[in-house]
Amino acid sequence: MNHIAERRQEERERRHAEIIDAAEAVAAQVGLDAMTMDEVARNARLSRALLYVYFEDKPDLVFAICQRGLESLRARFEAAASRHDSGLAAIQAMGAAFVDFSREQPVHYDALARFARHSPLGQDGAANELACLQGGDSVQRIMVSCIERGIVDGSIRANVGPPGLVALTLWGYMQGIIQLATTKAAIIEHRGYDAAHLIDHALQLAAGALAPR
Amino acid sequence: MNHIAERRQEERERRHAEIIDAAEAVAAQVGLDAMTMDEVARNARLSRALLYVYFEDKPDLVFAICQRGLESLRARFEAAASRHDSGLAAIQAMGAAFVDFSREQPVHYDALARFARHSPLGQDGAANELACLQGGDSVQRIMVSCIERGIVDGSIRANVGPPGLVALTLWGYMQGIIQLATTKAAIIEHRGYDAAHLIDHALQLAAGALAPR
DNA sequence: TTAGTTTTTGACACTGTGTCAACACTTGCG
DNA sequence: CGCAAGTGTTGACACAGTGTCAAAAACTAA
Numbered sequence: 482m483n484h485i486a487e488r489r490q491e492e493r494e495r496r497h498a499e500i501i502d503a504a505e506a507v508a509a510q511v512g513l514d515a516m517t518m519d520e521v522a523r524n525a526r527l528s529r530a531l532l533y534v535y536f537e538d539k540p541d542l543v544f545a546i547c548q549r550g551l552e553s554l555r556a557r558f559e560a561a562a563s564r565h566d567s568g569l570a571a572i573q574a575m576g577a578a579f580v581d582f583s584r585e586q587p588v589h590y591d592a593l594a595r596f597a598r599h600s601p602l603g604q605d606g607a608a609n610e611l612a613c614l615q616g617g618d619s620v621q622r623i624m625v626s627c628i629e630r631g632i633v634d635g636s637i638r639a640n641v642g643p644p645g646l647v648a649l650t651l652w653g654y655m656q657g658i659i660q661l662a663t664t665k666a667a668i669i670e671h672r673g674y675d676a677a678h679l680i681d682h683a684l685q686l687a688a689g690a691l692a693p694r
Numbered sequence: 695m696n697h698i699a700e701r702r703q704e705e706r707e708r709r710h711a712e713i714i715d716a717a718e719a720v721a722a723q724v725g726l727d728a729m730t731m732d733e734v735a736r737n738a739r740l741s742r743a744l745l746y747v748y749f750e751d752k753p754d755l756v757f758a759i760c761q762r763g764l765e766s767l768r769a770r771f772e773a774a775a776s777r778h779d780s781g782l783a784a785i786q787a788m789g790a791a792f793v794d795f796s797r798e799q800p801v802h803y804d805a806l807a808r809f810a811r812h813s814p815l816g817q818d819g820a821a822n823e824l825a826c827l828q829g830g831d832s833v834q835r836i837m838v839s840c841i842e843r844g845i846v847d848g849s850i851r852a853n854v855g856p857p858g859l860v861a862l863t864l865w866g867y868m869q870g871i872i873q874l875a876t877t878k879a880a881i882i883e884h885r886g887y888d889a890a891h892l893i894d895h896a897l898q899l900a901a902g903a904l905a906p907r
Numbered sequence: 908t909t910a911g912t913t914t915t916t917g918a919c920a921c922t923g924t925g926t927c928a929a930c931a932c933t934t935g936c937g
Numbered sequence: 938c939g940c941a942a943g944t945g946t947t948g949a950c951a952c953a954g955t956g957t958c959a960a961a962a963a964c965t966a967a
Contacts, residue, residue: 489913517954528916533956600877614881642895645885649874650896657870661862664813668827672858682855683863690903702944730923741947746925 497535500525501545508588513543513595537607544609547596550589551616554582558623568631569691572651575624576684579655583663590659597656624648631691638693651687658683710748713738714758721801726756726808750820757822760809763802764829767795771836781844782904785864788837789897792868796876803872810869837861844904851906864900871896 503525508516518539522529536542561574583590596613628644631637641647662669662676669676716738721729731752735742749755774787796803809826841857844850854860875882875889882889 518956519954529955530916530957531914534914539955598873598877601880641899643887646887646892646895647899649882649887649892650871650899653870653874653896654867655870656873657866657868658863660811660869661866664811667814669862674856674859674862679859679862682859683866686854686860686863686903690899694907731925732923742924743926743947744945747945752924 493535500527500532500535501542501549504542505546505549505588508546508591513546513588513591518542536609541607541609543592543595544607544613546589547592547613548609548616550582550586550593551613551620553586553589554579554593555616555620555623557582558620562623562627566634567636568627568629568634569636569688571627572624572631572637572691573684573688575627576651576655576687580659580680580684583659594656594660621645621648621652624651628691635693637691641691647691654683654687706748710758713740713745713748713755714762717755718759718762718801721759721804726759726801726804731755749822754820754822756805756808757820757826759802760805760826761822761829763795763799763806764826764833766799766802767792767806768829768833768836770795771833775836775840779847780849781840781842781847782849782901784840785837785844785850785904786897786901788840789864789868789900793872793893793897796872807869807873834858834861834865837864841904848906850904854904860904867896867900 500521504516504521507520507524511520518532519529521542522532525532532542536545557578558575561578562571565571565574596610596617601614602610625644625648628637628641628647632639632641632644658680662679666676669679713734717729717734720733720737724733731745732742734755735745738745745755749758770791771788774791775784778784778787809823809830814827815823838857838861841850841854841860845852845854845857871893875892879889882892
């Protein structure tokens with residue numbers, strides 16, 4: 482029968498999602514590093530071996546988490562893009578959205594940061610990695626379109642450079658700042674500033690770099 | 695005798711350095727992640743167990759590598775600071791020096807990046823971690839003094855913000871950009887740019903953000 | 908029922924970490 | 938010299954985690 486294959490496919494997808502849910506729950510408690518396949522399996526009430534039917538690897542599972550994160554981030558960026566008229570304002574809102582994202586979904590953010598670190602494995606298997614790359618791409622595209630919009634509407638100076646490069650630069654910038662703010666909060670405070678302060682400052686500085694002179 | 699304790703102390707330090715040498719050699723070949731204590735021990739012609747006499751942990755050993763890296767980076771920054779008259783030019787030179795550093799001493803750079811990621815363990819043991827924090831501090835101080843110099847000599851606009859925050863921001867920025875450029879070189883090229891291009895652009899953009907209007 | 912297919916698992920092999928009791932070597936002293 | 942006390946060094950162990958596989962269990966269709 483054909484219904485049967487269909488049902489199985491659905492169950493397969495549901496299970497797939499459940500495993501990711503379980504992994505996120507574990508990671509939320511102990512972090513992605515300390516998250517073990519055993520714990521994930523226990524949390525999803527499956528045997529550990531079964532995880533390897535649904536995911537290649539532990540990295541593969543993390544890619545799946547990252548994928549969800551990217552989707553969420555994309556939605557936030559899109560919202561930011563449509564909530565503002567001027568290109569610059571939209572880009573600024575994206576910076577803030579990125580920061581919010583890192584705070585509200587730390588596991589997703591961490592998975593994303595990991596993904597950003599690792600060089601792509603090339604055309605090697607890993608369907609989930611590919612999906613992450615595509616997810617990253619669509620986020621970038623939103624940024625690019627807003628930068629172009631800003632150049633047209635005059636809120637961003639025309640000679641900032643090619644929008645594609647500007648988007649990449651801003652992306653790297655935000656990653657760097659957020660990482661600094663989250664991991665070195667103690668040190669920053671010890672110097673008399675605080676993390677929120679640093680981030681505000683960084684966003685402002687970036688806006689200044691894009692605005693016309 | 696007192697000479698004997700002295701000699702032993704020297705031998706201890708020599709061995710300490712030799713282990714770090716061995717670790718760097720291994721890491722240069724396979725990367726910090728894949729570097730195993732066993733391989734390091736073999737490379738230093740010692741038993742694995744002895745490594746744990748000289749270093750707490752594998753992380754501790756990586757901190758030691760990081761320390762060397764920070765010292766090297768400090769020297770490069772200091773050179774950059776004294777090679778230029780204007781504060782802005784000095785800061786720009788530091789950006790370039792950071793990039794050079796990441797290219798010429800990838801293992802040191804990677805150790806540094808790892809250190810930057812991990813939150814400090816607090817007052818917990820780990821003498822090497824403390825040394826890294828201090829090393830990071832002295833690098834920051836060089837940046838701060840150059841920013842202040844730039845504000846005085848007019849090459850940097852006075853309202854960029856508190857020099858301490860600006861230094862932190864620039865630091866995070868460079869980390870983000872270099873990471874992006876090194877791990878995602880393939881993707882960047884796929885979009886018609888290249889890594890060197892991106893870095894040039896990023897440095898230019900940063901300079902623009904600091905320069906007076 | 909039964910034979911074929913798919914799902915699920917326990918048990919295993921492997922790699923790497925960190926620890927410890929015991930071994931080996933130096934050194935100072937009777 | 939010989940021999941204790943201290944120091945350096947190591948092999949062997951316990952442990953934790955990953956990924957794999959043959960076989961058990963569950964399901965399906967005749």
